[in-house]
Amino acid sequence: AQSVTQPDIHITVSEGASLELRCNYSYGATPYLFWYVQSPGQGLQLLLKYFSGDTLVQGIKGFEAEFKRSQSSFNLRKPSVHWSDAAEYFCAVGDPDYGQNFVFGPGTRLSVLP
């Protein structure tokens, strides 16, 4: 069964600084990979996804993520963080053989200092 870890429970960065959120997964083949963001009091919104092809994927709100098979990682990055990026971020893994059901990581809470 697949699993997802997000090693950082809480990260604080200053506005304008760069950001990297880590995600590692455990899965036998190449999974489908996703990053979701949850703003306070809101549902989850898809930032980006990776199925195949170019290992660097671009998402909404200036985010990107890079799939590294050798490290079983799918880290999320943003070159310059805005205060509105403060939220909880979830990495998720989908298994093509498991249908549409995802396994979510525990989440990383991002705080942004002015």
Place this chain on the structure above:
Amino acid sequence: EAQVTQNPRYLITVTGKKLTVTCSQNMNHEYMSWYRQDPGLGLRQIYYSMNVEVTDKGDVPEGYKVSRKEKRNFPLILESPSPNQTSLYFCASSLKGVGNTIYFGEGSWLTVV
């Protein structure tokens, strides 16, 4: 506007009193799912449905029931709620197929005392 609507958004109830959290989507999606979100655990799937009258257990189905009598609705039923079901619940839907975007409701905060 594409929406997944959950009700109630906030509820405090007592142990053993049956409750239903409704979920409705207006996108004609085949796939619907329920998750619970707990601190440090992320989202865990409770039940999912691939179409009308087709439901299946997720990772944490104990204490919950679902039904899918119509395509747009997927209610979550807690027959006898217990305090360990205090959580934030999300309903989600999408078109069939892994590549399709999953849309989430805004969540329902449930407290069982």
